[in-house]
Amino acid sequence: MTPDSTAMGPVRLTGVSHGFGARTVLRDLSLTLSERRIGIVGRNGSGKTTLSRLIAGLIAPDAGQVTVAGVDVARDRKAAIRTVGILFQNPDHQIIFPTVEEELAFGLRQLGHDKTAARAEAHAMLARFGRADWSERPVATLSQGQRHLVCLMSVLAMAPRVIVLDEPFAGLDLPTTRALRRYLDAVPAQVIHVSHDISALSGYDRAIWLEGGGVAADGPAEATLAAYLKAMEALGDADADL
Numbered sequence: 615m616t617p618d619s620t621a622m623g624p625v626r627l628t629g630v631s632h633g634f635g636a637r638t639v640l641r642d643l644s645l646t647l648s649e650r651r652i653g654i655v656g657r658n659g660s661g662k663t664t665l666s667r668l669i670a671g672l673i674a675p676d677a678g679q680v681t682v683a684g685v686d687v688a689r690d691r692k693a694a695i696r697t698v699g700i701l702f703q704n705p706d707h708q709i710i711f712p713t714v715e716e717e718l719a720f721g722l723r724q725l726g727h728d729k730t731a732a733r734a735e736a737h738a739m740l741a742r743f744g745r746a747d748w749s750e751r752p753v754a755t756l757s758q759g760q761r762h763l764v765c766l767m768s769v770l771a772m773a774p775r776v777i778v779l780d781e782p783f784a785g786l787d788l789p790t791t792r793a794l795r796r797y798l799d800a801v802p803a804q805v806i807h808v809s810h811d812i813s814a815l816s817g818y819d820r821a822i823w824l825e826g827g828g829v830a831a832d833g834p835a836e837a838t839l840a841a842y843l844k845a846m847e848a849l850g851d852a853d854a855d856l
């Protein structure tokens with residue numbers, strides 16, 4: 615049986631507000647996220663990335679608290695890196711090492727694996743995605759989509775209980791997207807997936823639509839996504855973020 619990744623406790627936001635300068639992006643948000651597959655949708659600038667970063671503990675909320683299985687992820691970074699993994703939208707904001715193997719091994723070393731074990735696990739992850747030949751590759755020689763995949767493999771290799779994905783398929787070709795979807799469908803972790811592509815979220819247990827600093831709809835994915843799609847279609851060209 616697949617281990618229940620949420621059995622140790624859900625992702626919980628309690629009265630969370632966050633903003634940048636004078637702009638409040640999320641206002642007094644309280645959510646308990648315990649379903650295995652949760653989608654987050656919303657228009658450009660609605661706060662999806664901000665929410666992702668709060669859940670991963672990369673930013674501390676201006677007010678309120680974010681906990682994952684009881685761990686305050688912004689305050690207890692050591693526990694947080696074992697618990698929550700996040701894939702950024704832009705791989706260049708994530709990658710810090712010159713070669714693919716070093717990048718994958720870094721997270722594993724942070725988890726306490728010795729050098730040999732970290733290398734072996736990095737190789738196993740590369741092989742799983744048919745990229746065994748990438749280990750010595752300088753990251754700089756990879757395309758944007760390939761760098762995105764490196765980030766994703768780095769997160770998956772750490773086997774966190776919660777994986778936050780911010781547009782994980784952006785820039786990936788179709789075969790890689792399919793391989794990744796298959797992998798994500800099977801991964802025992804809880805997945806919180808931000809996407810503009812609602813088809814990527816179909817079949818999910820729950821979807822949350824963010825709008826105007828709060829939740830516009832929250833419930834079974836099919837219902838939330840249908841309501842969101844209808845609203846976006848009604849907006850038509852007025853929604854264009856140009």
Ligand SMILES: Nc1ncnc2c1ncn2[C@@H]1O[C@H](COP(=O)(O)OP(=O)(O)OP(=O)(O)O)[C@@H](O)[C@H]1O
Pocket residue numbers: 634635639656657658659660661662663664665
């Ligand atoms: N570091 C920052 N400094 C200033 N403003 C920011 C910062 N990060 C985000 N913002 C602003 O906060 C708002 C929400 O941004 P966020 O990236 O969370 O939205 P999003 O829903 O992920 O958008 P998109 O769909 O375009 O990726 C936007 O208006 C954005 O410009």
